[in-house]
Amino acid sequence: MNRRLLSLLLILLAGGAAYLLFPYNLAFLTRILIMIVLVLSLDLILGLAGIATLGQAAMYGAGAYAAGLFAIHVWADPVAGLLAGALAGAALAALSGAVLMRTQGLTLIMLTIAVAQICAEIANRARAVTGGADGLRGIRPGKVLGLWEFDFIGITGYWYAFAVMALVLLALAVIARSPFGLSLRGIHESPERMVAIGVSVYRRRLAAYTMGGAVAGTAGALSAQITQLVSLEAFSFTLSAEALIMLILGGTGRLYGAVLGTVIFMAVHHLAAANDPFNWLFVIGALVLAVVFFLPRGLIVLPTGLKRLAKGGRHAGS
Amino acid sequence: MQGLEVRGLSKRFGGLVVSEDIDFDLPPGARKALIGPNGAGKSTFANLVTGILAPTGGTIRFDGQDIAGLDEAQRVKRGIAKTFQITTLFSGLTVRENLRLPVLERRGRGGGLFRRADGDPAIETEVEALLAQFDLLPFADRPVVDLAYGQQRLVEMALTLALKPRVLILDEPAAGVPSSETHLIIEAIERLPGDLAVLVIEHDMDLVFRVARSIVVLVQGRILTEGTPGEIATNAQVRELYLGGAHG
Numbered sequence: 001m002n003r004r005l006l007s008l009l010l011i012l013l014a015g016g017a018a019y020l021l022f023p024y025n026l027a028f029l030t031r032i033l034i035m036i037v038l039v040l041s042l043d044l045i046l047g048l049a050g051i052a053t054l055g056q057a058a059m060y061g062a063g064a065y066a067a068g069l070f071a072i073h074v075w076a077d078p079v080a081g082l083l084a085g086a087l088a089g090a091a092l093a094a095l096s097g098a099v100l101m102r103t104q105g106l107t108l109i110m111l112t113i114a115v116a117q118i119c120a121e122i123a124n125r126a127r128a129v130t131g132g133a134d135g136l137r138g139i140r141p142g143k144v145l146g147l148w149e150f151d152f153i154g155i156t157g158y159w160y161a162f163a164v165m166a167l168v169l170l171a172l173a174v175i176a177r178s179p180f181g182l183s184l185r186g187i188h189e190s191p192e193r194m195v196a197i198g199v200s201v202y203r204r205r206l207a208a209y210t211m212g213g214a215v216a217g218t219a220g221a222l223s224a225q226i227t228q229l230v231s232l233e234a235f236s237f238t239l240s241a242e243a244l245i246m247l248i249l250g251g252t253g254r255l256y257g258a259v260l261g262t263v264i265f266m267a268v269h270h271l272a273a274a275n276d277p278f279n280w281l282f283v284i285g286a287l288v289l290a291v292v293f294f295l296p297r298g299l300i301v302l303p304t305g306l307k308r309l310a311k312g313g314r315h316a317g318s
Numbered sequence: 319m320q321g322l323e324v325r326g327l328s329k330r331f332g333g334l335v336v337s338e339d340i341d342f343d344l345p346p347g348a349r350k351a352l353i354g355p356n357g358a359g360k361s362t363f364a365n366l367v368t369g370i371l372a373p374t375g376g377t378i379r380f381d382g383q384d385i386a387g388l389d390e391a392q393r394v395k396r397g398i399a400k401t402f403q404i405t406t407l408f409s410g411l412t413v414r415e416n417l418r419l420p421v422l423e424r425r426g427r428g429g430g431l432f433r434r435a436d437g438d439p440a441i442e443t444e445v446e447a448l449l450a451q452f453d454l455l456p457f458a459d460r461p462v463v464d465l466a467y468g469q470q471r472l473v474e475m476a477l478t479l480a481l482k483p484r485v486l487i488l489d490e491p492a493a494g495v496p497s498s499e500t501h502l503i504i505e506a507i508e509r510l511p512g513d514l515a516v517l518v519i520e521h522d523m524d525l526v527f528r529v530a531r532s533i534v535v536l537v538q539g540r541i542l543t544e545g546t547p548g549e550i551a552t553n554a555q556v557r558e559l560y561l562g563g564a565h566g
Contacts, residue, residue, distance in 0.1 A: 175431055179422045182411075182435040186419050189408035196402070197420040197481060198394035199428060207429070 004173070007256070011169070015162045026154040032266045033161040034222045037168050038239075039246045039258040041215035044172055046244070047252035048181060049208040050188030052105060054240050055112030056216050058096070058119045059089035061234035063217025065123060068136045068224040076142035082164065082221045089217015090210050092119070097209040101202055113237060120235035135231035139224055150226070157226040164222055168215055172255055175211070184208050185253070245284075249291050251298020260300055320381055321345040321515050322367065322398070322485050327376035329362055329539075336362045338539045340376070344485060344515045351518045351530035355559065359539040360519045361403065364487050368400045369393045380485070399483035401474050403490045409463040413454055413473055416462055417445045420480035444480075452476040452506055468499030475506055485515045492522045504528050527551070535559070 018029050038060055045051045066088030067081040075081070096115045100108060123130045130136050143149045148156045175181050183204055187194050191201050224230045233239065242265070250261020268287060272280035295301060322344040329337040336359045344350060352360050365371040367378060369390040378385055385393060408416050421441050422428045436442060449455045452472045457465055462473055471491060478486065492503045500522065507529045510516060520526050526533065526547075533550040535542040543553060550556055 177434050178432060179428050179430040179435045182415060182419060182422070183428045185411060185415075186408050189410050190406045193402070193406045193408065193477075194419075195391055196394065196400070196406075197423050197477070198391045199423055200391060204429070 008166075008170070011166060011259075015166075019158060026158045028266075028270060030154060030158045030161045030226055032263060033158070033165045034219050034226070035243070035246065035266060036165050036259050036262045037161075037219035037222065038216055039243050039250075039262045040165075040168055040172055040255060041212045041219065042243050042247050043252060043255055043258040044175070044184075044215065045208050045212035047247065047254070047258070048176060048188065049184040049205060051101070051205060051209060051212075052109050053112040054109050054237070054244065055114070055116040056212070056243055057235050057237070057239040058112070058116035059093050059213040059216035060220040060223075060239065061116070061119055061123065061230075062092040062213075063089040063220030064224040064230045064234045065130060065136060065220075066217065067221030068139045068230045069129070071139045071141050071225065072136075076140060077146075078141045078144050078160065078225050081141060081225055082218055085217045085221020085224070086214040087217070089220065090214035092217075093213020094206065094210045097206045097213070101205045101209055113240075116235050116237065116240060120232055123232055123235060130230075133232060135229050136224075137229060139228045139230070141225040141228070154226075161222055161226060164218065168218065169255060169259070172215070176255060180204075180207075188253075245288055249288060249299060251295075251300035254300055257298045257300035261298065264299065319343075319345070319379075321348070323379040323382075324367065325377045325379075327363070327366060327378065328374050329359075329366055329371060330374045336539050337366060337373070340536075340539075340541055342534065342541070344517055346484065346513050346515050348515045348517075349529060349531045350516070351520060351526040351533045352536060353520065353523075353526055353533060354536035354542075357538075358536040360536055361489060362539075363536065364400055364489050364517075364519055368398055368487065394481060394483075397482070397484035398487075399478045399481045399485070400487040401478045401489055401491060403493055405467075405470050405474055407462045407470060407473055407477065410461055412459050412461055413465070414445060414449065414458045416473055416477055417448050417480050418442075420477055421445055421448075424481050448476045448480055451479075451509060453502075466499070468495045468502050471495055471503055472506055475503075479510070483514070485517070486510065488516065488518045488520070490520055491518065492520060492525050500525060 022029060038056065041059070042053070042056050046053060063085030067085035070081050070084040100111050100115070103111060124132055126132070141150055144156060144160050148160070150156050183194065183199060187201055187204060194201050220234060223234070246261040246265040247258055248261070249265055250259065251257030265284070268283060269280065272283040291299060295305070324340060324342040327337055327340040327342070328335070340363065352363065354360055362371065366373050369388060373386070380396060380398060385396065388396065408419065418435060418441065421444050422435065425441065427438065427441070449458050452475065454469070454472060454476060457469060462470060465473065475488070475491065488507070491507065492500050495503060504525055507516070507518070518526065518529060530547060532544065533547055534544045535550065535556055537559065542555060543550070545553065
């Protein structure tokens with residue numbers, strides 16, 4: 001209990017510190033928060049349940065378009081828009097997952113990519129609804145909880161995204177500790193064995209995939225409301241792949257790894273791209289290589305690893 | 319009748335007959351062993367009974383009900399469980415978590431989202447009892463992958479017993495276990511609940527003769543003979559089979 005309170009406090013402090021230290025980078029910080037939500041969704045389905053995917057952007061994009069359209073045509077309330085986004089993400093995940101969760105490995109990866117590509121193509125063709133390649137414009141979200149208006153500097157946007165991220169993190173932490181979370185880890189370790197103890201692995205995986213879809217949809221909805229624009233990029237392969245790299249960088253299956261990996265990836269990306277607009281990808285590449293080779297379980301194990309090293313213990317990554 | 323009742327069970331893979339016309343009973347409290355040379359169809363038989371494979375002919379009844387239409391997970395829920403020959407434990411999870419999973423599932427709590435997995439005292443009590451029964455308490459919080467192989471086999475049995483089966487099939491429980499640790503397995507089998515129907519499939523004759531009260535000999539997919547350990551030990555055909563090594 002103490003540890004959970006402590007980590008919650010730490011996250012609140014980090015949110016406040018970032019806000020005070022970088023008042024002119026709120027848009028960038030908000031982008032990080034939104035990415036964290038997306039990477040957390042990936043940690044639920046890939047890190048915990050071991051469902052390999054390179055198409056998480058499908059659910060993110062569905063959530064973004066749903067929230068955008070909801071704000072334009074139905075109701076501008078941001079929280080209601082978030083729910084619409086989460087629902088759209090969950091619905092797409094449940095629908096596609098009904099087929100996808102029957103497959104595994106390479107087949108599954110290819111199919112997840114295909115789903116995201118199909119979504120992108122649908123959004124591209126349905127110009128009348130989505131704005132096609134021009135993107136969905138004219139999203140004007142109302143006041144958050146009827147109290148805070150989205151301002152020009154992005155203060156409301158930052159704290160709104162921060163609150164959503166913290167709530168998602170909390171919810172996933174509860175799920176990860178629950179019997180359902182344990183069963184997902186079991187499926188990750190040995191699906192045959194889960195069948196042998198009487199579990200319908202397919203249904204559990206579908207449930208996890210749907211929950212992950214809801215979280216990814218939430219991330220997409222946040223992005224639509226805060227940038228007030230949805231482009232076809234929301235469905236892009238690059239987004240799915242980058243989310244995966246962030247998760248691997250931080251460490252899978254522990255939630256905090258998703259947070260850490262996203263912050264580091266985005267910060268390094270930001271700094272490297274500012275210093276050298278042409279070769280920044282090399283820096284990211286080198287970072288990923290170093291982590292995969294020296295810390296295969298991600299940067300999140302670095303503190304424990306260093307502690308062990310100081311005590312003269314075993315190798316950090318082992 | 320109570321327990322497992324197999325009649326005329328057959329399995330063909332294309333032209334290859336791996337099980338042919340097997341009649342087999344396993345009443346509550348039974349301690350039977352299934353032996354036979356490599357390729358006799360012992361594991362196939364176990365897989366047919368547990369629903370991993372579908373038979374090409376014959377019937378399988380449990381407590382008088384035909385269970386042919388049930389899949390593996392459904393048969394587990396009815397009370398037919400099998401340990402795995404090759405260890406397929408949740409190797410990254412701790413021993414305690416390995417045992418908690420089947421107990422949660424058996425009690426229908428495996429899908430719970432809001433409680434902690436270790437938050438139910440009744441389930442934890444049951445997990446502790448299993449740990450104690452198999453002498454696993456000292457290793458309870460270690461990942462299974464860190465355990466010695468003999469201990470992993472005990473986790474395998476504990477995990478399967480956590481399903482509270484009424485029929486327990488032990489598929490080569492001592493396979494790969496160094497002979498110095500075989501006694502751990504034998505003791506664990508001897509401590510199984512008295513009303514449980516147990517079928518042991520095993521190569522280790524020492525283990526078979528220690529735990530079985532009845533032995534079934536399978537050769538080329540057919541039952542050669544069935545009898546008490548004393549009868550089997552003196553059976554000329556069986557002696558020839560094992561000493562002659564014609565089918566090895």
